[in-house]
Every structure is written in structure tokens, then in C-alpha cells.
Amino acid sequence: DTTHALDALSQEGLSEEPVQQEKEAAGSGGGGVWEMVVGGVRKQRRRKNCKGRSRMTSMDQDDDDDDDDETEGGDDDDNCGGAGGGNERQREHPFIVTEPGEVARGKKNGLDYLFHLYEQCREFLIQVQNIAKERGEKCPTKVTNQVFRYAKKAGANYINKPKMRHYVHCYALHCLDEETSNALRRAFKERGENVGAWRQACYKPLVAVAARQGWDIDAIFNAHPRLCVWYVPTKLRQLCHAERSSAAVAASSSITGGGVDHLPF
Amino acid sequence: DTTHALDALSQEGLSEEPVQQEKEAAGSGGGGVWEMVVGGVRKQRRRKNCKGRSRMTSMDQDDDDDDDDETEGGDDDDNCGGAGGGNERQREHPFIVTEPGEVARGKKNGLDYLFHLYEQCREFLIQVQNIAKERGEKCPTKVTNQVFRYAKKAGANYINKPKMRHYVHCYALHCLDEETSNALRRAFKERGENVGAWRQACYKPLVAVAARQGWDIDAIFNAHPRLCVWYVPTKLRQLCHAERSSAAVAASSSITGGGVDHLPF
DNA sequence: AGAAGGACCAGTGGTCCGTA
């Protein structure tokens, strides 16, 4: 129900830098390159990967018996973006803190790209849901293992569960309070902080959002069309609970001095 | 949000027959004994079981370390309802087809009791949910393993997962079309059919309900306040899907002769 | 035979920690 066009030119981890688009996107306060690039091609682009085997096998969930025996040998018909030849294990480039609209340079990925991955996952979920409905099978409402498996089969090897779960709360802040999210990115970029520090810093403003909206972080996630497909991260849930409790205690002792369960409103 | 009082006098599997209540409930077309009995006691009654160890330990989810080493030995301070002494494994009495309001005689359980178990499970779920909310933990929306474990710890040893899953669609028919459900029970009782036959027969009218309401069996379950806590059984889902498909084919070929996807409306 | 339920199993949510 939102735009589908974004996938076409997703900047990928090991990508040749998307210099052309970058020129046109220059600066741009709000949407950034992921919103600007594009005109509709909807197609998972194949990655130039040293260690090949990225099949695009349809929308199957069944053919689990095409053996995955790695064929560890040759098949490097593609030079690895100049990174050096061999068959060492490849990973995505690490993230760096970028401001909105900024494309990461060098062997790095930016935060617009990170957030774009969440939208891609949601689109994979929608495809899985459609297949399930057609077949009359159980229909997932969240991005589950099944969806990650599907994404991998569709060629999106750069998506994996630990990564996506790791940054969910950052994406949540981006969805729920984009102004604050953008300001945080600019501040952390300016200070030269690393991604881990930025990630940690996303919790606090997100808890503040929860406070404003009645503390029910599950309800807050579920009420948002793009966020509702993600599980609430354990740590975020704990932080909201702890903060609510101490806020309640503080309020009841300062106002009434009365019972702890006496929530203020 | 519905009445909580029903638990008090639940007829249990190995129970001494609840003769007193039975007298007062005699016949009664609609609600049956589970709706009539009672005046509010809300308390899990302890079972008279040959092999004891039914603790009522609070609402804990944590003390998983009180060893369950069975103490297979003595502790039969209770005679086993006259059924014979030893320490053979005890089970619930089997269900028989009873009509609405009818209490099973002999070592049998009736269908009102069966349906009552579903309501008890829902109440256990609500308790688990309340605890989870208090603690700021993940909050289940369905009757999960966790809820079955909780029920067992609360002393409801007569509730178990395979049994509850086995009859879910029967309970669904009872919730969604009580008239039809009641009629089916009367018919199958009259014909002297066993529980298995009745259980099988519940599918068809339930699929008919689904047909009337647009085939989305998940939505139908979720829209019902008591049913929404139960997972849609696999077989029911399959039946609905198969029936919808063939209904669609039949309709499209008889009306237009056109495309298969052309659903009638 | 008909039925209750212990116990198993494939695949889940969650995330640690060996890797680069």
C-alpha cells in the first residue's frame, strides 16, 4: 500500500558506488536518496558477489531439496569490485552514521539504506502473505523466519535476521518520530560517533515517544503501518516498562504520596 | 469481560457425579448446566485423584525448579471414587455426546463440560496476560503452551493441549452457530453416535458458516470474543480452502464459463 | 473398538560469540 519502486536501485553492501544517482540527490533534507531515486522497475538486482550462488528461484517455499552444497570452487566470473580476488567469506559493508539523504562513501553503508532494508523485508512479508492466502495456509503477520528464508531465496542475501533484529528500534524511531530521528543522526554524525553509539542513543527518544503515547509499546508498533510487521525488541520493552514504573512512582510520591499503583493522569 | 463464575462447579473427569446440581438443571433447552449452576465462588476445585501432587502454587511462571520427581509411592489418602485402589495411570473420563444442558452419567463427561474447558482456558490466558502486562513482558493473544503450563500449575490437571486442540472446531461451531451446534448434538445423541463421529460431523456446518461470512476463517475466529484466543485448526483451514476453491470453480463455470479466479458475488 | 494425553519433532524467536 506504499510505494513499491524503491527496491530497484537499492544501494547494496558490496556495491559499486551509485555515483550517478548520488549527484542528483545531493543534500536534500527530508526524504533522502531512497525516496528520490527510481521510477518503478521493481526487480531484485543481482549482487556482484565473489562467492556466487544467488538463485532467484520464483516464490517457492517448497523446493527445499535443491541441494545447497556450496560448490566452493570456481565460479568467480565477476571481479569483486576491486576488493581482491580469492574466495574469502564476504560480508556486507558496515554501517556508518549518515544524515538523511546522504549516501555512504567507501566500503560503508548509510542509514537510509538500513531503513530501506526494513521496507524490503515488509515487502517480502507481503509476498509471503499473498502466497499463504492463495494456498489457504496460515498467514504470518510479522517478519518471521519464513520471511527471512523467502528473502534469501529471492536473492536478497544481504538480509538476515540478526542484523534486522539488531536495529529494529532505530527503524522504529525513524517511523514514529522522523524529526527526532533525523536530528539524532545529524548530531551523531557531526560528533563522529560510530554506529553502535548511535544505535544505543536511539532508545531514549523512543521511550519518550512511548511515554507520550501511553506506554503501550506493542500498541504503538501495531498502530503504525510499516512498523507493525516487526516484533518489539526485548530491550525496548524492558526500558519502557522500567521507565513507566519509575515515572509512576515519582509521580505518585510527589503528588499524593499515596499508593504505588496510583498512576498519574 | 464475560461471567467468571462458571468454574466453581465444573464437572470434572473423575468426579463424584454432581447429582445435586443435576436435579435442579433437569432438561433445559438453551444454556445448560454450565450456565445455570453457580453463584460466584471462583476457585479451582481440587480433584480427587489417586495419584496426587496437584499443587495450586500461585500465579508463578518462574519456579520451574521445584523438582517433579513424582514420588511414585504412597500418598493415596483418597479412595479413587470406588474405581479400584492401585496407582495405575489415571485419565479423564471419555466424552459422550450429550444434548445441551444434559449432564453425563457414569464414568463419562458431557459436551457442555467440554465447552466449559475452553472457557476455563480463556480465563487462564487472561490471567497470564495480566501477569505479563504487569511485568512488562510479551503478552500472548492465544492459548499457548505457556497457558497450558500455567493451567497445570494452577491445579487444572484435566486440561491438556492435545485434547483442547482436538475439539477446537467443535467449540467454534458452538460459538458461531449455537442453534446448529445444539441440533447436531441432539441428532447424534439420538442416533447413538460416538464422540468421534460427532466431532467429524462438526466440520461441515462450520464450513457452511465460513461460506456465509466470506471464507476468511481466521477473521471469523478473531472477530469472536471467546473464539479469538484459539488457533484455527489446520484441518478446518484446509476444508475451508478446498470448499471455497471448488465453490468458485463451480460458480464461474456455471455462470460465465470464464476465468477460474472470477469469484462470484 | 474408541478415546485421552505423554511425548516427540520440525521449525520459531531470540541472540551469542566465533569471525573478519
Added chain:
DNA sequence: AGAAGGACCAGTGGTCCGTA
């Protein structure tokens, strides 16, 4: 050092099949 992600693990949904 900071970070990406393979792989593990406890507990899940689902139901079979040894039991009575």
C-alpha cells in the same frame, strides 16, 4: 576496536502413537 551474521538453543505449535 567495532561490526556483520552463522549457528545455536530453549521453548513453540502441532499431532502421533504407545497406552488404557
